Amino acid sequence: ALYPEGGRALYALENNLRDLEKRGVRVVPYKCGALQMQMPRERRPPLSEVLEKTLWTDPDRYREWFRILYQNILLSSDRGSFSRSKFRAYGLEEDKWGYILKKAYIDMIPINCFVDEQEKKLLFFDQEFAGTDIPAGYVMFRALKYTYLFIPGADQIVHLDEMKREYGLEAAWEYYV
Numbered sequence: 001a002l003y004p005e006g007g008r009a010l011y012a013l014e015n016n017l018r019d020l021e022k023r024g025v026r027v028v029p030y031k032c033g034a035l036q037m038q039m040p041r042e043r044r045p046p047l048s049e050v051l052e053k054t055l056w057t058d059p060d061r062y063r064e065w066f067r068i069l070y071q072n073i074l075l076s077s078d079r080g081s082f083s084r085s086k087f088r089a090y091g092l093e094e095d096k097w098g099y100i101l102k103k104a105y106i107d108m109i110p111i112n113c114f115v116d117e118q119e120k121k122l123l124f125f126d127q128e129f130a131g132t133d134i135p136a137g138y139v140m141f142r143a144l145k146y147t148y149l150f151i152p153g154a155d156q157i158v159h160l161d162e163m164k165r166e167y168g169l170e171a172a173w174e175y176y177v
Contacts, residue, residue: 013128020105085133100136
């Protein structure tokens with residue numbers, strides 16, 4: 001951190017990575033010190049690159065990587081409470097929001113994890129942002145939104161509407177936007 005105030009972000013990042021590890025979510029190894037965090041240079045590709053390549057060559061594998069991502073999102077937290085969720089204020093019925101995460105790591109998106117292709121596993125990093133009682137669908141919405149935004153023509157191969165359906169995002173999508 002360049003300033004002491006940045007230490008709060010590093011502290012949050014360290015705690016979040018530790019919490020994810022405890023829940024069985026793999027993270028890039030890290031060491032923390034006074035106002036710094038060190039991680040080894042990763043040679044594995046980020047999921048965002050793997051998705052872009054597999055979309056054109058193997059759409060089924062593209063879908064499978066999203067399933068693996070979603071499994072990690074669900075694994076990351078205990079079940080939260082819709083009654084405590086800020087999303088209930090939007091007026092959409094509770095069942096339309098899907099599974100509520102007690103602690104949602106909103107940056108569990110393809111650009112913030114590396115792919116271990118041999119083991120079909122993801123290694124997460126950059127997880128300092130988290131919120132409480134947030135739908136897992138919101139995290140998945142962010143993953144899909146940014147993927148389709150940054151891969152031109154993706155919707156022509158694997159339709160975004162298909163992915164919205166698969167992850168139960170149809171009703172909540174516009175609220176998330």
